Structure formats: structure tokens, C-alpha cells
Amino acid sequence: MKERGFTLLIWASALLVAAMLLWVLSDVFIKGLSHLSWSFLMDEPSDSGRSGGIAPILISTLLILLVALFVSIPLGLAVAVWLSDFTEQRSEFANIIRLTLDALTGVPSIVYGLFGNAFFSIFLGLGFSIVSGGLTLACMILPVFIRTCESGLSAVNNDWRKGALALGLSRSATVWHILLPAAAPAIVTGLILGIGRATAETAALIFTSGYVDRMPESVMDSGRSLAVHIYDLSMNVTGGDDAAYASAFVLITLIILLNTFAQAGVNRWLKGRLVAL
């Protein structure tokens, strides 16, 4: 009987979460879909985004994300591997790094925005640009990515490590061929968290990648991201709600697509690894 009650409780909370999500999303889907069209995706915005489309904004968003992932994936995996397999678990120094990363995770995105503006835009002279925005986002998602990957790597059964060492594999090879593939679910989770956070970010990007809504010619151009566009349309542009909802719909679809690609990409890469062994 108690077993039944527990099952019921679990189902009920799952349903509650699903219901809340549907409530939040209903507006986005109903209002967004009615405004959405092929030309909305392919056109430049006009009349402050009330009409026209979001093509340049879509491109800018993707470029910003590309820069952010390009920097944060290799760096993030390196640090995660170092923390999980190249230091003593109890090492004081590694703990300081962990603490630092946890603190970085908590730094509010708006503070990253201020930092990115002062450091990348002004100090390094990158200006309001896609590069500034992407690097700022990279700083922002790195700690989350690292900690998720690390926890995945640490969770891999220690027998595998012992087995590989007994076979005479170097630690580096063990990580590359055995541990990373085994930790794949965690890596995907980290990627998804990172992509989600980066793509949906508003506060950090207003101050770094900027407000310009035309097609970027290079990554040194200022480019408005989708989330900034949505914020501007809903909070600053009168009569922009329809386009805001449609943009939100596009943004959410984009995140689903990216997550699927991330999942598939990691799977493929891992298959390659396992075969190479």
C-alpha cells in the first residue's frame, strides 16, 4: 500500500511539473506559431522588429554560441579530466580550483556582462562584438560544464581505471578511450546545460555583443542575440509582443535542435573512440 502511495506521489509531481511547463509554454506556442512563417526566419527585421524577420539575429546567436562552445568544450573537458583523474581526490590545490569553479557558477550573469564589457570589449579592445559576447558566455558556461563532466567522470566505476592500468594503459589513454566514453551522459548533460544557459542568456550579452540587428559581416561585428531581441521586443518596443513570442518559439526550437545535435555528436565521437581502442 505504501509502495502504491509512493508511486502515486512520484507520478503526481511529474504531472505537476509537466502541467506548469505547458502553462508557461502555451502562450509561446499559440501566439508564437500564429506569427511564425518562413519569411520570419529568412528576413531582416524592420520597424524595430515588429515586422520583418529575425535572420540576422539567428545568425548572430549561432555565431556567439559557436565561439562560446569552441572555447569552452576543450578547456572544460581538460579541467574536468584533470580534476577527476590527474590529481589526488583530497588534494588541497584541486579543492581550491573546485571552490573557485563553484563560485564562478554562482556569479550572476549580469556581473559577467559587466566584466565582459570591461575586459573583452574595452580592455582587450574587442568592442561590442560577437567575439566579446561568445568569450563572455564561455566564461559563464565553463564552470557548469566542468563540474558536471567531473561528477560524471568520478562516477565511473573505479574497476575500469584499475583494469586499464593493469593492462598497462597510460592514464591519458585510459581517460581518452575509457573514461570519457563512460562519462558520456554527464558530458551531454553538461553540454545541454551550457547550451541552454548560453542561448537563453540576456543580461550578459546586452553589454558585450550588443544591440545591432543587421546581418553580421564577421565575428568582430556587433550582433543582437535572440534572447536580447525577445527582451527588447517585450519590454521596450511597443506592439512587439507577437514578434517576441514568435522569436521565443524559434529560440526554444533552436535549443531542442542543438541539444539533439549535441547528443548525436557526442555519441558519434564516442563510437569512434571505442572502435579505435
Added chain:
Amino acid sequence: MKKNVLCLCALLCFSVQQGAMASSDRLRLTGSSTVAPLILEMAKMYEKEHDGVRIDVQTGGSSRGVNDARLGLADIGMASRELKPSEQDLKPYTIAMDGIGIILHRSNPVTALSQRQITAIYKGNIHNWREVGGEDLPITVVNKAEGHSTLELFLKYFSLKNSQIKAHVVIGDNQQGIKTVAGNPGAIGYVSVGTAQYEEGRGTAIKQLPMGGYAATVANVQNGFFPLSRPLNLVVKGEPSPLAMRFIKFAQSDAVHGLIKAQFFVPVGPL
């Protein structure tokens, strides 16, 4: 896989290089979030008519516009207010006017408030709509966040200090004010006249109150009768570059009146 990464590297390097060689026909504007959407549209129109010119518009606030223009971080600053006495080293070019009006929820039966009543409501001396001839409903005072030029104008007009105001909600940009009032039958707030008129027209649950006996309409802002109005300015320090000057002239010309009206502001000059 490796090849892909290499290609990507090359692509990024290439585009960085390209950016660094950008043309000198580039204009940078920063400042007021009220003016930014309007200038962005003007910039696009100007770019279309003049090949090779690139105009970058960044948003922020009026003070940032003034600051950036002064420090040379921007070629032109945008400010949604008059320049202060301490800012006389800059030269303003007015491109449009904007009015600030009081809004209530549509269901509120109150049709007019005197200046004294509004002051009392914002100071927290009047708590209930009953006291000014409305229903028995607590008043929700919506105020703007410190630093916004709309707030400064409002305080000046009603001779208030921000610390005297007993606000229940503090908002940032214009649309947030409209959405907040539309969602609360007891709310009172103040927003840009043109946008409120537009939102009222498309069925949003707000209504505007007259000020000093004049209805809050774009027409009354244009003819100067509406008491709470402000200029939207482009500001420059010293002598603007030839391109900046050409753009300012363009922003003040008749050619952009359609754009100004589309953003619910009021073009300057004769009717």
C-alpha cells in the same frame, strides 16, 4: 573531425581579420533605450541610401549616451531628456518629442486626478481609490527605477523627491509599466504617451488620464499643450565628424517623420 576543427579555426581567424579591416565609414551611437529602437530604424534607412556606411547602435541609458559621447566612446550619444546644467559641454540636436502620461487600469472609474491628488497618492497619503472618488480598492503605486529620465521628469513636474515616494512596484522600461498596470485593477503608473495611446487602441487594459486639463494624446504633445513632455536628443561633443553631422541632419529631416511616428514619438517642427 580534426579537419573540421581546423576549418573552423581558419574561418574564425579569417573573420577576425576581416573585422579588423573595417571601413572608416563607421558611426557609433550609444545611449537611451527609449531612443535606440528609433535610431536603429533611421540607421538602416541611411545605410540603404549610402553605400558602405555602417552605423552601430548600442542601447543603455541617457546618462550612458552622454557619458560615451563625452569620452569619445561613441560618435553620437542618445538622450531622452534635456541636457543638465553640468552637461553643457555637449551640444544637443533634438530629433523628436515624447510626452509622459499617467495611466490607470481600464476598469478604474476614476477619469481625472488633480496634481495634488497625484502627489498625495505617490507620497502614500492616499491609500484607496475610494478617497478620490473611485471604488473601494487599495492603490498600487507604480514607480520608475532610479536613474531613468522618465522618473526625473516626473519628479521635477510634481516637485517630489524619490525618497518621498511610497511605491509598491518599481519598474524598468516602458512596456513593463504598461504590462504591470494592465495586470492590476488598482494600479497607477506613468509611461510614454504615444505608446500608451497605441496600447489603449489595441485593447490593452489601460487608460490614460488628462494632465493639466489636456488629454494625453500625441497631438497635444506636438502642439506643446501637454505639460509633461521631453525632447529626444542626439548629443555630440565639440565638432561632429562630417559623417556624424550628415546623419544628424538626416535624423532631423522630413524623410524620417514616418519612422518617428511608427515608434509613437512626435516629430519636431511645424504641424
Added chain:
Amino acid sequence: MLNKHIDKPVSVLLMSIAVLCGLILLLVLSFLVKEAWPAINDGAWRSFLVDDAWYPLEGLFGISPMILASLAMTVGAILLALPLGVSSAIFLVFYAPAPVGSVYRLMLNLLAGIPSVIYGLWGLTKLVPLIVQWQAPGVSLLAAILVLTLMILPTVALTSAAALTAVPQELIAGAAALGLTRKSQILLVLIPAAKTGIISGVLLAVARALGETMAVLMVAGNVVQNPTSLFAPVRALTANIALEMAYATGTHRAGLFASGLLLTLLVLLLAWLASRLRSQAQRG
């Protein structure tokens, strides 16, 4: 591949990258201190604690109500999101039939990816009017807590699910062999085994709740006062920065950077507490 000499250089390389990443914090902090300096040097920081109100243009910099508001929101949201999130994770990993499970996971990913602006918009146009009918002004601590709960739920659920999935199969098999029911397996074996993962998910969530800006700005009401009731409008530290940063100059600007600095230090403290907690748990 069998060459063990490769480990040394790889280790050094990885460590330098780790140090580099750690340095980001130092960079952020030193920059914050530099910009906040006019507001904190020569004992000026005292006014943050002593002043009883926040009117920077009139020289009043009382910040403590905003600290309390940020903390109250975060605690409230975690209290709601932790049980919901962990049960969602249990549902996902152990109860959901395969097709339902993949749809549910997709949904959680979706929730995680919704920009905070959308949550804010939903809160402002749907949730707040509901609360107004109950008690004005609607924008309130409660609205902020509810919106934040929704925002951090997927983080808690997804990381908990990952931690639960990572529990070794032998452990589950062992528990089943002992004749434990599914409920007991989950509560007595799996959740304790996944504890570290769940805690780190909660930490992520705390950080996100403390740092959330746009959504909170839209629904919390932003009045600087102590959070005395669930229905009182309050202003979070982050919202304070976002509301006033674009317009602030001089000491006002420095004051905002100081609140950013304070927020970061607060998170640092939390991170340190959490790591203490974890190492104690490992020892115990």
C-alpha cells in the same frame, strides 16, 4: 598508446588550463573591486549596512533589505524545487515507461532552455494577475519564488537524474537481491548513493536562483524593503544592478558594482560552505 611518459606533460598541460580557468574568478573579482572602489574605500562601505534606504541619487546606500530579499527568494525556490525536482528525476529514471520518459526528458531540457525573459513574461502577464486577485500588488516575493522554482526545477531534475543513472548497477542488483521493494531501493540505496550528484545539482540551482536577473526584475516588484511577507514586493540584488546600471554614473555606479561584488562574495561563501559539507559527508 602504452607509453606512460605522456602522462606527465598531459598532467602539466591540464593543470595549467585548470589554473587559467580558476584565474577567471580572480579577474572578475579584481575588476569588481576596482570599479566598486569609490563606494567601499575609506569606510564608505559602512553606509551599505547603516543607511536605512536605497536612494543613491540622494546619497543613501542601504543594501541589507536587498540581501535579505535575494536570500528569501532563493531559499523559497529551493524548498519547492528540491522535492519536485528529485521526484521528477526518480520518475524519469525508474517509473516512466520508455516513450514517456524520453518525452519527459525532452520537456525538462526544454524548460532548462527557456530564456528567463519568457518566464518573466509569463509571470508578469499570467501569474501576477492571479496573485493580485488574492492580494495586491501581486508582484511580490511569492511571484518571484514561484517563477524561480520553475526556472531551477530542470537543473535539479536533470542533474539528479544523471546522478541516479550513474549509480552502479551492482548496487541496484544487490538491493533487489535483498528483497527491498522499489520504494525502499530508491529511498534507502539509490538516493544516498547519488547524494553528491544531487547536492551539486542543488548548488547549481542555488547559484542560478541567486543570480537570476531578468525574470525576478519583472515579477518581484523591485521595492527596496525587507521581505516581511510573501505578498510584499521586494528587490533582489541582481535586479538592482539591471534596473539602474545603464543609467548610473559616479558613486551610484560604484555602489552597483559593490552590490555585484557582495553578491559574488555571498556565492563564494555558499560554495565554501557546500564544499565543507561535502568533505564532511565523505569523511562520515
